[in-house]
Amino acid sequence: MTFPASGEAAVPAWRRVRSVSGFDLGAVLSVVLAALALAPLAYLVWRTLEGGESALAALVRPRTRELVIRSVLLAGAVASTSAVIGLALAWLTERVDLSGRRLLAVLFALPLAVPSYLTAYALVAVFGPRGVLAGALERAFGFERLPEFYGFFGAWFTLTLVTYPYAYLSVRAALRGVDPTLEDAARLLGHGRFCTFLRVTLPLLRPGIVSGMLLSALYTLADFGAIAILRYPTLTYSIYNQYRLSFDRSAAAALALLLVAISAMLVVAERRWRRRAAFYRLVGVARSQPRGRPRWWAWGVLAIGLALVGTALGAPAGIAAYWLWRARMLGEALPSVSEPLVHSLVVGIGAATLTVSAGFLVARTIVRTGGRMASALDLPLWISYALPGIVLALALVSLTAQFLPFLYQTLALLFVGYLLRFLPEAVGTLRSVLLQQNPRLEEAARTLGMRPWRAWLRVQLPLALPGFGSAFALVFLTTVKELPVTLLLSPIGFPTLATTIWNATAEAYWSHAALPTLLLLSIGVVPMGFFNWWQERTLGEGRG
Amino acid sequence: MESVAVRLSGVSKRYPGSPRPAVHDLTLEVRSRELLAVLGHSGCGKTTTLRLIAGLERPDAGTIEVGGRVVASPTRFVPPEARGVGLVFQDYALFPHLTVEENIAFGLRTWSRTERARRVEELLTLTGLTAYRARYPHQLSGGQQQRVAIARALAPRPTVLLLDEPFANLDAELRQRMREELRRLLHDAGVTVVLVTHDRDEALSLADRVAVMLEGTVVQVDTPERVYHEPKTRDVARLLGQASFVPARVWGGVGRSDLGSFALAGAQATADQVELLLRPRDVVLEPHPEGLGVVVDRRFVGAETVYRVLLRCGITVETSQPPSVDLAVGERVEVRCNRARLAAFAGSERVGLAELLERHQEQERPHGVPPEPLPSRAPGP
Numbered sequence: 001m002t003f004p005a006s007g008e009a010a011v012p013a014w015r016r017v018r019s020v021s022g023f024d025l026g027a028v029l030s031v032v033l034a035a036l037a038l039a040p041l042a043y044l045v046w047r048t049l050e051g052g053e054s055a056l057a058a059l060v061r062p063r064t065r066e067l068v069i070r071s072v073l074l075a076g077a078v079a080s081t082s083a084v085i086g087l088a089l090a091w092l093t094e095r096v097d098l099s100g101r102r103l104l105a106v107l108f109a110l111p112l113a114v115p116s117y118l119t120a121y122a123l124v125a126v127f128g129p130r131g132v133l134a135g136a137l138e139r140a141f142g143f144e145r146l147p148e149f150y151g152f153f154g155a156w157f158t159l160t161l162v163t164y165p166y167a168y169l170s171v172r173a174a175l176r177g178v179d180p181t182l183e184d185a186a187r188l189l190g191h192g193r194f195c196t197f198l199r200v201t202l203p204l205l206r207p208g209i210v211s212g213m214l215l216s217a218l219y220t221l222a223d224f225g226a227i228a229i230l231r232y233p234t235l236t237y238s239i240y241n242q243y244r245l246s247f248d249r250s251a252a253a254a255l256a257l258l259l260v261a262i263s264a265m266l267v268v269a270e271r272r273w274r275r276r277a278a279f280y281r282l283v284g285v286a287r288s289q290p291r292g293r294p295r296w297w298a299w300g301v302l303a304i305g306l307a308l309v310g311t312a313l314g315a316p317a318g319i320a321a322y323w324l325w326r327a328r329m330l331g332e333a334l335p336s337v338s339e340p341l342v343h344s345l346v347v348g349i350g351a352a353t354l355t356v357s358a359g360f361l362v363a364r365t366i367v368r369t370g371g372r373m374a375s376a377l378d379l380p381l382w383i384s385y386a387l388p389g390i391v392l393a394l395a396l397v398s399l400t401a402q403f404l405p406f407l408y409q410t411l412a413l414l415f416v417g418y419l420l421r422f423l424p425e426a427v428g429t430l431r432s433v434l435l436q437q438n439p440r441l442e443e444a445a446r447t448l449g450m451r452p453w454r455a456w457l458r459v460q461l462p463l464a465l466p467g468f469g470s471a472f473a474l475v476f477l478t479t480v481k482e483l484p485v486t487l488l489l490s491p492i493g494f495p496t497l498a499t500t501i502w503n504a505t506a507e508a509y510w511s512h513a514a515l516p517t518l519l520l521l522s523i524g525v526v527p528m529g530f531f532n533w534w535q536e537r538t539l540g541e542g543r544g
Numbered sequence: 545m546e547s548v549a550v551r552l553s554g555v556s557k558r559y560p561g562s563p564r565p566a567v568h569d570l571t572l573e574v575r576s577r578e579l580l581a582v583l584g585h586s587g588c589g590k591t592t593t594l595r596l597i598a599g600l601e602r603p604d605a606g607t608i609e610v611g612g613r614v615v616a617s618p619t620r621f622v623p624p625e626a627r628g629v630g631l632v633f634q635d636y637a638l639f640p641h642l643t644v645e646e647n648i649a650f651g652l653r654t655w656s657r658t659e660r661a662r663r664v665e666e667l668l669t670l671t672g673l674t675a676y677r678a679r680y681p682h683q684l685s686g687g688q689q690q691r692v693a694i695a696r697a698l699a700p701r702p703t704v705l706l707l708d709e710p711f712a713n714l715d716a717e718l719r720q721r722m723r724e725e726l727r728r729l730l731h732d733a734g735v736t737v738v739l740v741t742h743d744r745d746e747a748l749s750l751a752d753r754v755a756v757m758l759e760g761t762v763v764q765v766d767t768p769e770r771v772y773h774e775p776k777t778r779d780v781a782r783l784l785g786q787a788s789f790v791p792a793r794v795w796g797g798v799g800r801s802d803l804g805s806f807a808l809a810g811a812q813a814t815a816d817q818v819e820l821l822l823r824p825r826d827v828v829l830e831p832h833p834e835g836l837g838v839v840v841d842r843r844f845v846g847a848e849t850v851y852r853v854l855l856r857c858g859i860t861v862e863t864s865q866p867p868s869v870d871l872a873v874g875e876r877v878e879v880r881c882n883r884a885r886l887a888a889f890a891g892s893e894r895v896g897l898a899e900l901l902e903r904h905q906e907q908e909r910p911h912g913v914p915p916e917p918l919p920s921r922a923p924g925p
Contacts, residue, residue, distance in 0.1 A: 179635075181637040182637050182640075184598075184600050184624070184633070184637070185633060185637040185639070186639075187623070187624040187625050188598055188599075188627075188629060188631045189699075190625045192623070195653075199650075
């Protein structure tokens, strides 16, 4: 899986193809999409400016400063912990000769499929006051003093649990790119294993670690569900409340701009950093990874990894099963879930199809044209990447309510929301797929007498298919589990699994959330697991 | 007597999942301060041999000594960092995140600051990289990268320096220049060197001695001249360059061939049929109406002309002649050997050396009798 942050690569001159006909429909559509991606941001800026003094007042309030500090603190804590966990698990699955290594590699990425609000609910139910653990402790020992789970600790734990796979996947990719002869060289120059790791491997992994940390941090900054449940108000939460509770939209817009600015700063910093690091890369002979025998620490890491996956997946599944069982025992009638299930599937497949198609157009334009055109397209993509879902959704709601009322509360708007939200993800994956393709292959097909579209169909498409599959799975998964955009943009009377769970739990109808939770978990986990397994297999084959 | 820097005895190594051992019962001695080239086809186990000496692989059997110390045996394994062996990797393996200077200083971690600075300075001067000290590897040319790799490996004063295909990643022109430069550099550094290569010109022109490896084991270790002209087996002969084999009949220690008569010195074999190894430069061609050879092909390759000459015995030999020799295809020539001794083979092994006797081709043939007619087409060599 490639995330936008790791799909970065300059377009070499020889790849650039000058359009022969002069008019390229794909390029034109890409520009339109890019412009569309900038619309929410433009609206926020306009709204803030219009708000004038009151917007400014919202920004300089001490409360705002506090929120910023809380957000940044949480994002930093989650990103650092994720990096440590991701590094340890990546090392375990890439460099240690464990039986069942492939299976573990798939398993460790699975928490990515669990929406943060589900994990948050489940963890509150287990660790929170009057939770399962507290109950058990009280029965056994007559006391139930547990550390406070609500607040920073709970939010940190929950978000780490669902975002460490970002670091894990990107460190794994980076580890595969490290030339093992560099480590051999360090050993021959008198460095032991640990010293070699510190002085050679770790510096080479740094870009991968940092891009994983960026993804964790952005997720945390943008997260709405988990922090709301765990009562750790951050900037995102405050934006939502400003919007819901006060009539002053410009204050919400100003706060949203602040959040975007923080996210964008992180993105820019990471890109700068990565660009510098990119020069380090030398062309080396790819050799298979050396795998050592498991040492004492490997078993510890394995146990922690399994515990993390077990908690991230097992807690929501277990709690939902328990709610379901209790409803059964009490003879409670449960609402049908077929409607939300169908809606989720339709929305997921639709959004994935739309986003991957659009992403392909944009990625193709970037790869084929390069130069100024590529960076012109790149910029809006990165900005919308840094735009938290809730900010995007609020901007779209206000924008349509004001200018395009006929779009408001329609399915079309929901799809536009998903498209803008997930386009960067799709472009990131597809671009790296297209960059890996050798244009000489297409040229060879042309000289063998194929028309361009035929050459594309017979040569490029089959080669790009895994990449398309990967992008599709990614967008489908994130769409289905997405909460704020769905919550704010879906038409009235259009429940999805995510919104059903959210509404049921908000009103403490736990049993009503049970079945949707189990369905959402399986919708996410099964394709994700299958896809990961398949990718592991193809990677394994490719490296003998 | 020279001391031995590296000694491998009976070393075997098989990679898991591979049917044949990469290295099999290999025995080799590297003398102190010599430059030994290990020559072999790709996949013959040369690189594995280097990795075994370096400690990057564990031998399945046998012992390895470096500088008189056992570093690998069935009961002992010294890790690479404690062996005092320097290795220059084929792709150099320069640390991309460190500058030239930092790369060279990498192995000097335990040295004092001043010692380290002095050593780095010394190597920068030795390799002529002083101007590039602050650059990163990606900012250097291939030749410069190679010099950094060598400087880095030399810095901690290793007992032995291993070079894995040092010129494989350089283009032809640079290769030639770097070869001379490397020779000078290693000579100045006064270090024992084991160099692995599949390029025979490289091995022959650089090494003090050449170890020829075939299928996981060392077949012959000798000076470049001897492995070239007196190879132990036919395979070694072919590996080292263009080889023609001229058949000869032997009676009581004296042989006869189209190249003349010879005494078979040191012939432990009682073979009555041997073949003499002929290198392209071993014969001189002269136009002669009654010569035993006929030119079947000529090829101009610049500094010399390569002729293929069909001998009376039915064998075609390939020979390089200076530009002064100008022969036409179909021309009859006399083939005169300009070496005193040729290696004689029976079966696949060398059985001895053929001392050529005075030329008496003419006397052998009764006067006036024309030579036997030559077959019109050469049988395949």
